[in-house]
Amino acid sequence: MTKEKLPVNNDLLIQKLQDASGKVPYNMTNDYMFRAVLQSNNKVLRGLICALLHLDESEVHSVEIINPIILGEAMDAKEIRLDINVILNNRGSINLEMQVANKLNWQNRSLIYLSRSFDSLNRGYDYLEVQPAIHIGFLDYTLFQDHPEFYATYKLMNMKNHHIYSDNFVLSVVDLSRIDLATGEDKKYHIDAWAKLFKATTWEEIKKMAATNEYLQEASKSIFQFNTDEQIRKLCRDRVEYYQDLRNYERAIAQKDTVIDRLQTTIAEQNAMIADLRNTIAEQNVMIADLRNTIAEQNATITGLHNTIAEQNILIADLQNNIAKQSGTITGLDHTVADLNMTGAKQSSIVELQAMVQKLLDEREKKEE
Numbered sequence: 001m002t003k004e005k006l007p008v009n010n011d012l013l014i015q016k017l018q019d020a021s022g023k024v025p026y027n028m029t030n031d032y033m034f035r036a037v038l039q040s041n042n043k044v045l046r047g048l049i050c051a052l053l054h055l056d057e058s059e060v061h062s063v064e065i066i067n068p069i070i071l072g073e074a075m076d077a078k079e080i081r082l083d084i085n086v087i088l089n090n091r092g093s094i095n096l097e098m099q100v101a102n103k104l105n106w107q108n109r110s111l112i113y114l115s116r117s118f119d120s121l122n123r124g125y126d127y128l129e130v131q132p133a134i135h136i137g138f139l140d141y142t143l144f145q146d147h148p149e150f151y152a153t154y155k156l157m158n159m160k161n162h163h164i165y166s167d168n169f170v171l172s173v174v175d176l177s178r179i180d181l182a183t184g185e186d187k188k189y190h191i192d193a194w195a196k197l198f199k200a201t202t203w204e205e206i207k208k209m210a211a212t213n214e215y216l217q218e219a220s221k222s223i224f225q226f227n228t229d230e231q232i233r234k235l236c237r238d239r240v241e242y243y244q245d246l247r248n249y250e251r252a253i254a255q256k257d258t259v260i261d262r263l264q265t266t267i268a269e270q271n272a273m274i275a276d277l278r279n280t281i282a283e284q285n286v287m288i289a290d291l292r293n294t295i296a297e298q299n300a301t302i303t304g305l306h307n308t309i310a311e312q313n314i315l316i317a318d319l320q321n322n323i324a325k326q327s328g329t330i331t332g333l334d335h336t337v338a339d340l341n342m343t344g345a346k347q348s349s350i351v352e353l354q355a356m357v358q359k360l361l362d363e364r365e366k367k368e369e
Contacts, residue, residue: 016228021204023203024200024203026226028219030098030239031082032232033227033236034138034198036222043215044219047216051189051190051191051194053088062090064087064090067084069082072231072235074235082097082098093134095133097110099139100139101247106173110135111171114133114135118133118169134170136173140199142178149175149178176195193212193213193216
């Protein structure tokens with residue numbers, strides 16, 4: 001479905017492609033070019049699906065895009081969804097999407113898209129009529145850095161014995177940045193060749209891949225055809241500018257996030273410093289409280305000592321008074337002794353006098369005889 005009819009002279013188109021050289025303005029990593037080529041050329045779409053699903057051409061009866069857009073019609077680059085919803089053989093749903101910008105949301109985004117495709121059973125229908133759903137993303141970056149893989153397929157599986165729960169819910173990822181990891185099976189079905197065609201940046205590379213098989217040749221012609229259509233080129237350019245603006249926006253956010261992280265780190269460090277200071281203050285407060293308790297205890301001890309000294313001074317004064325009283329008593333006793341001594345001296349003199357008188361009387365009696 002196109003707004004203006006594109007050239008259909010096949011021989012002329014092949015000749016112009018053969019004459020082309022140099023840089024390809026827009027290759028199929030541009031999601032609008034991806035959409036334009038696959039929507040406009042059913043043979044290319046069939047060939048790509050056969051390669052991805054390991055199908056023989058005879059196994060594909062019909063491939064129908066159920067969400068076509070009008071190629072060449074102006075659109076809002078921010079709102080348009082360029083993923084391609086395909087019905088295979090009137091029963092299976094396949095979603096194809098080109099994604100070159102890593103928005104860090106592919107896991108959840110792909111699961112949501114796959115779930116929407118799978119949830120297609122109308123009310124009243126039997127669950128046995130549920131159709132298989134496959135989501136295939138072409139990423140120009142590695143989804144899981146620790147587990148790089150060129151073409152990976154994921155299914156619901158028992159974690160213990162690895163038994164597949166269902167083949168009706170499938171996620172696949174083509175890592176366009178790791179074509180070097182293509183396995184022998186990937187090469188057998190030319191998936192690596194499709195990836196090289198998508199990534200080709202020169203017409204020389206395009207022509208080299210076109211010689212691989214008829215499907216890649218058809219795709220190469222469509223890439224060349226749309227690169228000569230000015231309106232398609234403009235829409236491809238809009239997508240480039242949109243992703244460039246998105247990258248600039250993400251870069252600005254990343255820079256702001258870096259500043260925020262740095263400030264948060266500084267705040268965390270300051271908070272840690274404040275916490276340490278608060279701990280130090282708390283420890284010092286405990287130390288001060290301990291010192292105050294020690295001082296209070298020492299003050300109590302000093303007061304007790306002062307009281308003891310006062311009590312001892314009173315005791316000393318009492319003892320001194322007692323000593324003074326005892327000294328007075330001793331002095332009185334000394335006087336008494338002195339008096340007694342004098343009295344004794346006097347009594348000795350009387351006795352002597354009496355002895356003397358007695359002697360004189362005795363002598364007198366002798367004389368009278």
